[in-house]
Structures are given as C-alpha cells and as structure tokens.
Amino acid sequence: MIKLENLTKKFGDFVAVDNLSLEVKPGEFFGFLGPNGAGKTTTIKMIAGLIQPTSGKIFICGIDALKEPEKAKSYLSYIPDQPYMYDKLTGREFLYFVGGLFKMEKEKIKEKIDLLVEHFEIGKWIDKKVEEYSQGMKQRVIIASALLHEPRVIVIDEPMIGLDPRSAKIVKDTLKQKSKEGTTIFMSTHSLEVAEELCDTIGIIKDGKLIAKLEAKDIEEFKRSHDGKFESMFIELIK
Numbered sequence: 001m002i003k004l005e006n007l008t009k010k011f012g013d014f015v016a017v018d019n020l021s022l023e024v025k026p027g028e029f030f031g032f033l034g035p036n037g038a039g040k041t042t043t044i045k046m047i048a049g050l051i052q053p054t055s056g057k058i059f060i061c062g063i064d065a066l067k068e069p070e071k072a073k074s075y076l077s078y079i080p081d082q083p084y085m086y087d088k089l090t091g092r093e094f095l096y097f098v099g100g101l102f103k104m105e106k107e108k109i110k111e112k113i114d115l116l117v118e119h120f121e122i123g124k125w126i127d128k129k130v131e132e133y134s135q136g137m138k139q140r141v142i143i144a145s146a147l148l149h150e151p152r153v154i155v156i157d158e159p160m161i162g163l164d165p166r167s168a169k170i171v172k173d174t175l176k177q178k179s180k181e182g183t184t185i186f187m188s189t190h191s192l193e194v195a196e197e198l199c200d201t202i203g204i205i206k207d208g209k210l211i212a213k214l215e216a217k218d219i220e221e222f223k224r225s226h227d228g229k230f231e232s233m234f235i236e237l238i239k
C-alpha cells in the first residue's frame with residue numbers, strides 16, 4: 001500500500017532522509033518513531049506529495065506517486081502536525097470544501113458529515129466557526145475531513161498533541177478501527193505508549209536512516225528479557 005524505495009531528501013548538502021526503503025501493507029498500522037530532527041516529517045511530506053524527493057521512489061496503492069501524483073493523492077489522506085483550517089469557516093463549510101477537493105457529490109458529503117459529526121462527538125460545534133474551536137475540536141474536525149473521501153491510506157503526523165484524554169481516545173479508537181477495516185495507516189509519534197498501543201509495526205528512524213523495524217512480538221520479547229519497558233529498547237536503539 002505504501003512502498004518507499006531508496007527515498008532520499010537533501011536540503012543543500014544536508015541529508016535529511018537517507019536511502020529509506022520500507023513497505024507498509026494493506027491494513028497495517030505503522031508507527032514512525034525517532035528523535036527530533038530524525039527525518040519523520042520530511043518523509044511524511046514526501047509521501048503526501050508536498051515535497052519532492054531528491055531521489056528514490058514512492059508507491060501508494062501500487063501507483064508511482066512521483067509519476068502520477070494526482071492519482072496517488074486520491075487514495076490518500078494526509079493529516080499534518082499543525083493542520084491549517086480557515087478560521088472564518090464553520091466545521092461544516094470546511095468539510096464541504098474538503099469533499100469538493102476530492103470531487104465528492106454534495107449528497108454524499110452531507111451523508112458522511114452526519115455520520116462523522118456523530119462519531120467524533122462534534123455536536124453543535126459543526127456549525128460554529130473554526131476560530132471558536134479548542135485544539136481537540138479542531139483535531140476531531142480535521143480527522144473527520146481526512147476520513148470524508150474514505151481513503152485507503154492515512155498518513156498522520158503527531159496526531160495526539162494537545163488532546164485531552166477523551167479526544168485522544170476518540171482519535172485512537174477511530175484510527176485503530178480504520179486499520180481493522182483495511183485502511184493502511186502511517187503515523188509518526190513521539191509517544192511510545194501510543195505507538196505500542198496502536199501499531200502493528202514500528203519503524204525507528206535516526207539521522208534519516210531506518211535503524212529498526214519492529215513487530216509487536218519483537219517488543220514483547222525485548223520487554224520480557226529486559227526491564228519490561230519499550231522505552232529502554234527505544235533509547236538503546238537510538239544511542
């Protein structure tokens with residue numbers, strides 16, 4: 001579903017992402033972890049088609065995203081770490097705007113908005129202006145907008161920042177449910193707990209290089225033979 005082949009991004013002489021190859025299968029929940037400046041956001045922005053790689057290839061659902069970017073993007077939703085929303089629009093207007101970008105029919109958008117408002121417990125806020133929203137409400141509407149066109153792949157950068165426990169639970173449950181239904185999820189996070197709780201596979205990036213790819217059983221095995229903490233494993237790997 002997502003395949004990266006020798007993906008490299010240079011900013012001048014600096015190599016931010018260094019020959020990265022990995023594959024995330026259909027329905028897999030992939031967590032992308034690494035220290036500050038490791039190259040997570042740069043990788044995510046290349047997958048989302050926002051920045052061009054220096055070299056390498058990106059495939060989304062088998063589509064070469066560098067050759068057919070529009071087609072690749074039609075399968076994908078990207079949720080940035082600091083999403084931009086138009087302050088003067090209501091949540092509903094914002095969702096109609098996003099649905100329009102994906103060329104959805106008005107009737108279909110209306111149907112989906114009703115379902116998403118209920119699912120994300122957005123309630124009356126859907127008809128209030130975004131400038132009145134809390135961080136958690138913004139994140140709920142952003143994630144609702146990402147689900148609107150039923151993407152096959154969701155790429156999400158740091159989804160839990162600034163969320164209260166209720167909003168965080170709604171976001172986590174939704175992503176997990178989507179992955180169970182077959183949506184491929186590529187999520188960057190600094191939260192080891194969130195990664196451990198949600199992800200089927202965890203990739204660790206350091207200095208632009210993928211230094212480990214772990215499945216739940218690898219983490220369990222390490223925890224059994226060490227101090228019981230994934231944190232210790234992570235710190236040892238990024239030393």
Ligand SMILES: Nc1ncnc2c1ncn2[C@@H]1O[C@H](COP(=O)(O)OP(=O)(O)OP(=O)(O)O)[C@@H](O)[C@H]1O
Binds near residue numbers: 036037038040
């Ligand atoms: N437009 C740019 N020009 C120059 N350097 C950049 C640019 N964007 C990112 N970088 C550098 O590339 C490296 C990787 O940045 P990136 O934002 O991908 O890291 P990250 O793993 O997402 O970090 P964090 O966890 O702090 O968000 C950093 O050293 C950063 O300073």
